[in-house]
Structure formats: structure tokens, C-alpha cells
Amino acid sequence: MQSVYLDHAATTPVREEVFAAMVPYLTEKFGNPSSLHALGREARRDIEEARGRIARELNASPQEILFTSGGTEADNIAIFGAVAGSKKPGKHLVTSAIEHHGVLHPFQALESRGYRLTVLPVDKYGLVDPGELEKVLSPETILVSIMQANNEVGTIQPIQELATLTRAAGALFHTDAVQSLGILPIDLQELPVDLLSASGHKLYGPKGIGFLYRRKGTKLGPTAFGGAQENSLRPGTENVAGIIGLARAVELAVAEQAETSKRLIYLRDKLIAGLTALPQVTLNGHPRLRLPGNVNVSVSRVEGESLILRLDLKGIAVSSGSACTSGALDPSHVLLAMGLNHQAAHGSLRLTLGRSTTEADIDYVLQVAPGIIEGLRQMSPIVD
């Protein structure tokens, strides 16, 4: 049976070049970077070199890169750290309704501790309106966090504008770039963000590694304790092999970004056209301001988990925003925030393309999907 992986927004395989770069650090170069002996000094030198390489790719300085265990930890350090480091008397925080839980949940935790939280709405495409942000910013605002691109529907936010407005109001701006780093061009001399989160395993690096970019002069308070690593903001022995792998993954992703993007946009648009040509299948997210590899559709009268399982039986790996697949009682908060009704949210299907995706994969999905959808619809009690 054909095997088609279309869940690259969930995770990606480690590239061979990345794996090869990591192996020595899991075996002979196993030193702890905090040790004073030769093995330790070698590990220290190599992770600092990796930090420099990542910084160079993003037009940042090495000391602005803090290694973390991944995107969620970077989000937590940015959000709780910004609050802990703030000298403002105000207690106002701003985020959007479509953030990843790695951002939403820290903010909700702070709200329960007495901070005032504004959650900005989005339009039907999942876009935040900069005018809405401008209205809520005040001298009390400590931090604004809005993701660069959404993990479910792929919508790309006007970060430049949102960050500029935030800075003008004297607050810090954080963006979760887990889905966009290495996929969209990022130049941190151009993009006026103070904090940015990224993850290794979304860009063909290993799981368990990511980083937080912290612009020079951005004050963060410590949120975990137990060591001086990463400026005491992420105490604990560094994930040396992960860091080495991450640096290689970022370099490769940036080098291939333009070409990969062009190829994926062609395949993405072919898949979108094919799926939305089926009766009552509609696109979620923005038609143009969209990650190159993201396809998200709602299939009427059909539930997402059933679709996933039936596609899986044909060798196709995808995901959904239905409640069943989120492990929660409600379907995706992102789709509901965009104004979809419960049926459309339960019937959503996300297909995310990546390096391994070929035109034959897309053709196979378009060949198999209509029969699966029809089969499930014949079982459905819902009428239009």
C-alpha cells in the first residue's frame, strides 16, 4: 500500500544530514558543556558555535538565542519571563484567539493570578486586525503575543505591523514562529519582534529542542531555577546533540526555503483545488496569506476522526480539528474563533505538506478521498 505522510505541521522526520551531525555528540563527544575538562570544553565550544550559526541565519546575535526543550517551553519562558521581568505597574496582556495552547494556556494561568488578559478576535480567515490591537494597547500593557503563522489553518499574520504598533505603545512583542521558522523568510533586523519561539522537529530537526530569540535589552525574569545555563533562563544541562542538530536543520531549511516554498505552493494549490472541487468541501483559512504546506478543509456531514481513520487505512496520514482528535469535548478553538459552526469544525481535515511530498502523493489523495467522503456521508444522519 502507498504511504503518504501529510502531517508535517505535527512533526517531521530528522534529515539525514542532521542525524549525521548529531551522532558524535551522543557517543564520543558526550561531554557536559559545564565541565572544565577537554570533553566539556569541546561540547561548550560546539554548542556556542551552533548558537552563532542559528543567529547568522536569522540576522541576529548569538547571545540573543536561548536554547529550550522546544516551542512550548520557549513560549512559557517568553510569557512568564516577560511578566517576571516587567517593572511596569500595569498588568495587561494581549494575545489572539487562535494561538497554540503553548501560548494561550500560560496567558490563562496568568489571568487566574490577577493579570488582565485581552484575547483579540480574528476574521473568517483567521487574521488578527491591527486596528483591534491598537484599540486595546495601553501604558499598562506588558506583553503582546501573536503567532506568525497558525498551525491549523496556516494563516500568516501581519506581524510587522502588529509588532510595530506594540513597540510604539512601549510593550514587548512575542511571536510563536514554530510553524514558520525556516518556512517563511525571517530577518530579525527587519522584523521588530522582541521575542520569538521556534522548535526543531517542525523543520527536520530532532524533537526535544527549540529556541527562544530574545532581542538584546529585553528583560526576562527567571521562571525555573537550578543552574546558570542559558543566562539562568533555562537551567539544566544543555541538549548538546539536539542543539547541534537544530543548527544544521535551521541552516538547511533557510538555504532551501525559497525553492521548497515554490514547490509546496504548487502542490498545496493543486490539493486545495482538487478537494474543494468535491461537493460541499470548503477551504478554511486564507487563500493567499497561507503557509506553503498547509491545506485545511471542512467536509460537510462527516466527522473528522472517521475521515482520518479511513484515510489512514489507505496509508494517508493527516489530522483534524474535531473534538475526538483533540482529546477535548469541543472542536478546535481556532476554527470556532474563525466563526465556523460545530459541524464544520468537527468535519475539518488538515493536510500539511513537506519535503517528502510529491505530486504523486497529491494525486493519490485526490483519487482516494472522494470515495471515503462519499462512504461516510452515506452513513450520516445529517441532511443539508
Add this chain to the structure above:
Amino acid sequence: MYSEKVMDHFQNPRNVGVLPDADGVGEVGNMRCGDIMRLYIKIGKDETIEDIKFQTFGCGAAIATSSMITEIVKGMSLAEAEKVSNRQVAEELDGLPPVKMHCSNLAADALKAAIANYRENRGASS
């Protein structure tokens, strides 16, 4: 995460469809949770379930439990069929993941609703 039996009933659901001359129809679930089941029953002599069909919008567990209950109660007397519980349906499928036990394990409730509907219909016509 699903047992082989669940996957079998999900892939090859038994008794899917509508009974145009059903004696009772029961529907449970709601769109908020994302599971809606509808059962149709045809009652034969001695109050036995002569035929049963289902339509379900929902996850793998919702479809499998719907299919399973049609197999369990086909040919049963109403008195026996009424005693079938959601838990029993799940057990016949070699269990369901814990998260599915309350949200997608509603087939026995749908059957009870269909039987109640049959009794109402009969009461109204006699």
C-alpha cells in the same frame, strides 16, 4: 488506540441505512460534541426486533458502537433489548479508549429512544 473489533465494525459497519417503514426511530447525541446516532427499528411478532438500521455522524467509536448494537439486538425481544447497556456494547467491542466511553458510547441510549418512540407510536394508534 482502538481494538481490532472496533476497527472491523468501523471499516465494515453492519446494518447501515434507513428503514422507511420503521416502527420506531431514536436519535441521541449533539453536534457540539460531534456525535449523532439515529437508530431505526422494525418490530415483528411477539415484540421482537425484526430489523434494525443506523445512521451515525461521529468518530470511529460512534460508528462501531452503532454497528455493534444492531448485531446484538437483531432478533431480540424488546424486553431483552432494553436491558442492553452502553457498557455492554463497549465490552462486546473488546473495550473503548477511556475518553470515548462517555462521549461516543451512546448506542444503547439510541436504542432505548427508538423503543420509546415505538411505544409512543403504538399508543397513539391504538
